[in-house]
Amino acid sequence: MSVQFSKEKLDRVNELISRYPEGKQKSALLPVLHLAQQEFGGWLDVSTMDYVASLLKIQSIEVYEVASFYSMYNLKPVGKYVFEVCQTGPCMLNGSDQIISYIKERLNINVGETTADGLFTLKTVECLGACGYAPMMQLGKIYKENLTKEKVDQIIEECTAIAAANN
Amino acid sequence: MTKKLLLDKVHVEGIRNFDVYRREGGYQSVEKALKMQQDDIVEEVKKSGLRGRGGAGFPTGLKWSFLAKPEGLSRYLVCNADESEPGTFKDRYLMELIPHLLIEGMIVSSYALGSTTSYIYIRGEYDWVSDILDKAIDEAKQNGFLGKNILGSGFDCEIYTHRGAGAYICGEETALLESLEGKRGLPRIKPPFPAVKGVWDCPTVVNNVETIAAVVPIINDGGEAYSKIGVGRSTGTKLISACGNINKPGVYEIDMTISVEEFIYSDEYCGGIPNGKRLKACIPGGSSVPILPANLLLKTAKGETRMMNYESLSDGGFATGSMMGSGGFIVLDEDQCVVRHTLTLARFYHHESCGQCSPCREGTGWMEKVFQKIENGKGEMKDIDLLWDIQRRIEGNTICPLGDAAAWPVAAAIRHFRDEFEWHINNREECLIRNYGLAHYADPLEAVVS
Numbered sequence A: 001m002s003v004q005f006s007k008e009k010l011d012r013v014n015e016l017i018s019r020y021p022e023g024k025q026k027s028a029l030l031p032v033l034h035l036a037q038q039e040f041g042g043w044l045d046v047s048t049m050d051y052v053a054s055l056l057k058i059q060s061i062e063v064y065e066v067a068s069f070y071s072m073y074n075l076k077p078v079g080k081y082v083f084e085v086c087q088t089g090p091c092m093l094n095g096s097d098q099i100i101s102y103i104k105e106r107l108n109i110n111v112g113e114t115t116a117d118g119l120f121t122l123k124t125v126e127c128l129g130a131c132g133y134a135p136m137m138q139l140g141k142i143y144k145e146n147l148t149k150e151k152v153d154q155i156i157e158e159c160t161a162i163a164a165a166n167n
Numbered sequence B: 001m002t003k004k005l006l007l008d009k010v011h012v013e014g015i016r017n018f019d020v021y022r023r024e025g026g027y028q029s030v031e032k033a034l035k036m037q038q039d040d041i042v043e044e045v046k047k048s049g050l051r052g053r054g055g056a057g058f059p060t061g062l063k064w065s066f067l068a069k070p071e072g073l074s075r076y077l078v079c080n081a082d083e084s085e086p087g088t089f090k091d092r093y094l095m096e097l098i099p100h101l102l103i104e105g106m107i108v109s110s111y112a113l114g115s116t117t118s119y120i121y122i123r124g125e126y127d128w129v130s131d132i133l134d135k136a137i138d139e140a141k142q143n144g145f146l147g148k149n150i151l152g153s154g155f156d157c158e159i160y161t162h163r164g165a166g167a168y169i170c171g172e173e174t175a176l177l178e179s180l181e182g183k184r185g186l187p188r189i190k191p192p193f194p195a196v197k198g199v200w201d202c203p204t205v206v207n208n209v210e211t212i213a214a215v216v217p218i219i220n221d222g223g224e225a226y227s228k229i230g231v232g233r234s235t236g237t238k239l240i241s242a243c244g245n246i247n248k249p250g251v252y253e254i255d256m257t258i259s260v261e262e263f264i265y266s267d268e269y270c271g272g273i274p275n276g277k278r279l280k281a282c283i284p285g286g287s288s289v290p291i292l293p294a295n296l297l298l299k300t301a302k303g304e305t306r307m308m309n310y311e312s313l314s315d316g317g318f319a320t321g322s323m324m325g326s327g328g329f330i331v332l333d334e335d336q337c338v339v340r341h342t343l344t345l346a347r348f349y350h351h352e353s354c355g356q357c358s359p360c361r362e363g364t365g366w367m368e369k370v371f372q373k374i375e376n377g378k379g380e381m382k383d384i385d386l387l388w389d390i391q392r393r394i395e396g397n398t399i400c401p402l403g404d405a406a407a408w409p410v411a412a413a414i415r416h417f418r419d420e421f422e423w424h425i426n427n428r429e430e431c432l433i434r435n436y437g438l439a440h441y442a443d444p445l446e447a448v449v450s
């Protein structure tokens, strides 16, 4: 299966490349991978990475080694909603352990797993720069801060409702 | 009350928009700077005594004066907005609330350094913050503060944001430059330093967000005026992000003449500790710096009041002091477990080690394992010495300072809280259900600042 950006997204790729000096188009790799992951199903499969390599005129291996280094790139499919809960010290002091246990219980999955309906994935992550608003999780582009069990319930309900409406 | 130089306008309605920011006096430093000689700007920054706000505290003017200027090579300014040190969220606050301040500082600094294309390397998770900056950059450009021939001065400048993708190590400046080149974030061996050979082999200055923002008041008011704020070599104001067990977590701008006690207990800042709990310990400068028990936090070993500035926080060295670091101020109350907290940090550094040097790669993983063992009620006395031994072998034996950053919190936890580690080992079942509490390192003052 080969992938292809829309005309609009290709323009975006070219704009990204133009931010760096002539011949240094590899510098656009991180931003272009973000775009690719967003456009092609929330993760990067080999054909997507090969496509990105061809756009930037670099070797596929140069893309693989970068994609595997950074934690934000998914090399496996993930659920529609990924709960990335911070577990580092400052969040722990404010109860992140309890929030993680609660989500596990609510969704009936372990850390790293996806619910059977493919809707939710639970991940633990390290400090996201929201330590003063702990406990917190990242959900897509958004930070959900000052989490409580009630807030978690609410987030799960909202996601479920949106997914149902889109089906 | 501290005179605010960076955050004074954050609560002005609409300050994120160019027009409001400009109306409030924004971008005046660009108008002023473009009429100055580039070297004179560097001189003002030197005079100000400004020290890098990213963690190391290196004098900014001096760093700028090291930038090589060979014929025919471009020079670059790269802003470090990777902000991933646990406890630190000040740069996010600044960029999110008053983005034009950073852009203004970037323009002045780019001019001073001769960088016609400058980058803001921002951590990937700050996606919406990067959108806010992109909008500010667009507005500045539409208003003639960026692009070709800025304000008719003949100076051209573009600024671009560049999002990382989740890697603490990319905050280290040479790893950041690798990442900007589209590679894995593997720190480079120094020398050569970025000032000589940075991004794409060109001379490069890397500065923290707060450092670059501070250039604005320095140019507006002059380096000398800036240097008069604060005390000793801690000049100007510092952003502190406060978190953990306090009533008012958040970002505060302080002028470095207040005491740690005032910072924790006064209503102007952290507002004390919730639920009437007592202070147990604090990591005053981000996860990498040594943790201090309450008694050494509020007073130095010499019995002097500990102040919120570079010199006082590091008074006593690592034996009895700590560091200002990135200004990530993490407070632990009497219910917290130092072993468990340090375990999360050991896990963090293990997760973030880039794996290039064996002492860091192996040592961080090993430390995490030993911590898990102790915290899970399976520890033995010899494990404490083992942890001590591992951290000693990492420190100073690696390519980049992440190794040290992983070693120091472990060393400090054992140095000051050894009895708590021992209690875990002597009470293997009890440690699973309750924490050790305060013991002798309880807040010696108890009396609270009103």
Ligand SMILES: Cc1cc2nc3c(=O)[nH]c(=O)nc-3n(C[C@H](O)[C@H](O)[C@H](O)COP(=O)(O)O)c2cc1C
Binding pocket: B051, B052, B053, B054, B055, B056, B057, B058, B060, B080, B081, B082, B083, B084, B085, B168, B169, B170, B171, B172, B173, B174, B206, B207, B208, B209, B211, B212, B400, B401, B402, B405
């Ligand atoms: C592991 C590691 C992580 C770092 N993370 C950051 C960071 O997130 N932000 C930052 O400004 N500096 C960070 N630094 C410090 C930078 O290497 C560099 O010293 C700093 O950006 C210089 O800017 P300054 O002089 O304005 O402080 C880090 C250093 C190390 C070793």
Ligand code: SF4
Binding pocket: B169, B186, B187, B352, B353, B354, B355, B356, B357, B358, B360, B361, B398, B399, B400, B401, B402, B403
């Ligand atoms: S000290 Fe650790 S993070 Fe730094 S280069 Fe070595 S292995 Fe990488």
Ligand code: FES
Binding pocket: A086, A087, A088, A089, A090, A091, A092, A126, A127, A128, A129, A130, A131, A134, A136, B086, B087, B088
């Ligand atoms: S520790 Fe969780 S956001 Fe910083």
